Amino acid sequence: MPNYSDFVQAYPAYDKTHDIDELRERDYARLDRLGHVYLDYTGGGLYAESQLRLHQKLLSRNVFGNPHSTNPTSLVATRLIENTRRAVLEYFNASPDDYIVIFTLNASGALKLVGEAYPFGKGCHYLLTFDNHNSVNGIREFAHAKGADVTYVPVALPDMRVDEAMLDGYLEQGTAGCADLFAYPAQSNFSSVQHPLEWIEKAHARGWDVLLDAAAFAPTNRLDLGRWKPDFVPLSFYKMFGYPTGVGALLARREVLGKLHRPWFAGGTITVASVQGDKYYLAEGPAAFEDGTLDYLNIPAVEIGLKHLDKIGMATIHARVHCLTGWLLDNLTALKHGSGAPLVHVYGPTRVEKRGGAVTVNFFDRDGKPVDHRFIEERANEHNISLRTGCFCNPGAGEIALGISKMELAACFTSPGHTQRLSYDDFRLCIDGKASGAVRISVGLVSNFEDVQAFLKFAEGLLK
Numbered sequence: 001m002p003n004y005s006d007f008v009q010a011y012p013a014y015d016k017t018h019d020i021d022e023l024r025e026r027d028y029a030r031l032d033r034l035g036h037v038y039l040d041y042t043g044g045g046l047y048a049e050s051q052l053r054l055h056q057k058l059l060s061r062n063v064f065g066n067p068h069s070t071n072p073t074s075l076v077a078t079r080l081i082e083n084t085r086r087a088v089l090e091y092f093n094a095s096p097d098d099y100i101v102i103f104t105l106n107a108s109g110a111l112k113l114v115g116e117a118y119p120f121g122k123g124c125h126y127l128l129t130f131d132n133h134n135s136v137n138g139i140r141e142f143a144h145a146k147g148a149d150v151t152y153v154p155v156a157l158p159d160m161r162v163d164e165a166m167l168d169g170y171l172e173q174g175t176a177g178c179a180d181l182f183a184y185p186a187q188s189n190f191s192s193v194q195h196p197l198e199w200i201e202k203a204h205a206r207g208w209d210v211l212l213d214a215a216a217f218a219p220t221n222r223l224d225l226g227r228w229k230p231d232f233v234p235l236s237f238y239k240m241f242g243y244p245t246g247v248g249a250l251l252a253r254r255e256v257l258g259k260l261h262r263p264w265f266a267g268g269t270i271t272v273a274s275v276q277g278d279k280y281y282l283a284e285g286p287a288a289f290e291d292g293t294l295d296y297l298n299i300p301a302v303e304i305g306l307k308h309l310d311k312i313g314m315a316t317i318h319a320r321v322h323c324l325t326g327w328l329l330d331n332l333t334a335l336k337h338g339s340g341a342p343l344v345h346v347y348g349p350t351r352v353e354k355r356g357g358a359v360t361v362n363f364f365d366r367d368g369k370p371v372d373h374r375f376i377e378e379r380a381n382e383h384n385i386s387l388r389t390g391c392f393c394n395p396g397a398g399e400i401a402l403g404i405s406k407m408e409l410a411a412c413f414t415s416p417g418h419t420q421r422l423s424y425d426d427f428r429l430c431i432d433g434k435a436s437g438a439v440r441i442s443v444g445l446v447s448n449f450e451d452v453q454a455f456l457k458f459a460e461g462l463l464k
């Protein structure tokens, strides 16, 4: 198997990222102490031990009360929450005149806020790429309920990118005077394709609002909201720096806020609500979208995480992920059985340009028959390798990658007994003979050459 010197010769930029090796030794020592080969950074990032210590110190040196008040402990909590909002805006280079930060549970919570409040209407459009997380797909239910047309833009094999001319055609179909929403991921959680940020301006120019899902992009790329101006940006912070879980955000452009109509009110979202008067007045800004009490003890840990990323430098993280992904792709695609049959098929780009650090594949035996992704996961588990299998909540990309047609799906969904209930096993049986999922290997913040080599060695062990 090619070694480290082959690697740095092929990817010399890796040599400039050794600060991360020191950081890993110092701040993520548990990874190597416990012998984990962590390759699911798209699923969740890993936290540094120093983030925990700083957060612990903050909690143990202060007294925090519920921020919905003006007593001293409440004010301390409010101040930290507002500081964190500012830190998030600064991190994304977003002007407070342009954007607000709404704290949510996770990216899905942010997406639901948009879905339920967006003024979809009859004759208007919800346009989205096949390649989207289910929490973006789910918005279509709000669109359907309000009579909007829902249209999916396909992605094309082998690279799983969108045909620009086709996208232009769809964007031309926006309706004047309508609320039309276009949603796509800055980086796919399936193929890791980075879809062009230029689409934002293109869609704006044709009157669309744009939802840019940055959940998979933000952990290893800088999203500059001074340069790009999507209307809605959902995020999960645990994907960026591992801790805390349970906090995400919706960055929303002030300009579109007035269009949104929340379907209810809750504690914290109003200035005044009356029982006898049957009336309520929505609060201004982020508060109108934050139901009940925020996670005020964990939100300050977001600022600690952002500072952690800034200290390492996104350029360094990005360069490292780029080199390791290239090496993984080069070597994994080179593995062949004795019969000459390739061990894997990659879904998505096999070159590192305009893609992120997740590599999604299926394994094949020496006769070219697919190996069940669950078998690969079981074998990887035995080697203490954490990877992800299935369709990663991205069924559109999965259906295109795996060649599952609309007709096949319709046959499964309408077969007797399956109009209301369908388990994953039922689904597998229904599309029998085809792979129903894939294996995703993703590198991130503190991945190193040894992690990738361990996986390549494991893969080599599957050759026959």
Ligand SMILES: Cc1ncc(COP(=O)(O)O)c(C=O)c1O
Pocket: 042, 043, 106, 107, 108, 109, 133, 135, 185, 187, 188, 189, 213, 214, 215, 216, 236
């Ligand atoms: C691209 C993308 N969008 C949205 C989400 C949803 O994130 P969460 O599960 O944190 O809500 C994910 C999670 O994997 C994702 O990868």
